[in-house]
Amino acid sequence: xxxxxxxxxxxxxxxxxxxxxxxxxxxxxxxxxxxxxxxxxxxxxxxxxxxxxxxxxxxxxxxxxxxxxxxxxxxxxxxxxxxxxxxxxxxxxxxxxxxxxxxxx
Numbered sequence: 001x002x003x004x005x006x007x008x009x010x011x012x013x014x015x016x017x018x019x020x021x022x023x024x025x026x027x028x029x030x031x032x033x034x035x036x037x038x039x040x041x042x043x044x045x046x047x048x049x050x051x052x053x054x055x056x057x058x059x060x061x062x063x064x065x066x067x068x069x070x071x072x073x074x075x076x077x078x079x080x081x082x083x084x085x086x087x088x089x090x091x092x093x094x095x096x097x098x099x100x101x102x103x104x105x
Contacts, residue, residue, distance in 0.1 A: 010046050017041050017049030021056065028058045 021029075021037050029037060037056050041048040075081045 013049045014041060014045055017052045021052055024057050030056060030058055032056070 018038065018041050021034065021041055024034070026034055032040075037052055041052050044051075
């Protein structure tokens with residue numbers, strides 16, 4: 001069983017690099033067109049995926065690309081969400097007060 005391990009690792013690396021290449025947007029691919037990278041990954045079983053992982057894609061520093069995207073914020077820490085809750089509550093309270101006492105207007 002151990003003698004098959006290197007082959008399985010090469011196949012796993014190739015599949016990972018292939019899927020990573022396909023999922024990478026065209027503007028993040030470096031040096032060659034995406035189609036060329038796919039061919040390199042598939043034709044050169046060990047070297048192709050390794051080269052793709054090190055040189056084929058623009059990689060960000062720590063964080064894996066999350067720095068460009070907006071970070072998820074819990075609802076109780078999100079000022080926009082809290083503002084919408086306050087506005088909704090004021091709207092409810094305002095309509096409740098008008099409906100409860102029609103002589104006020």
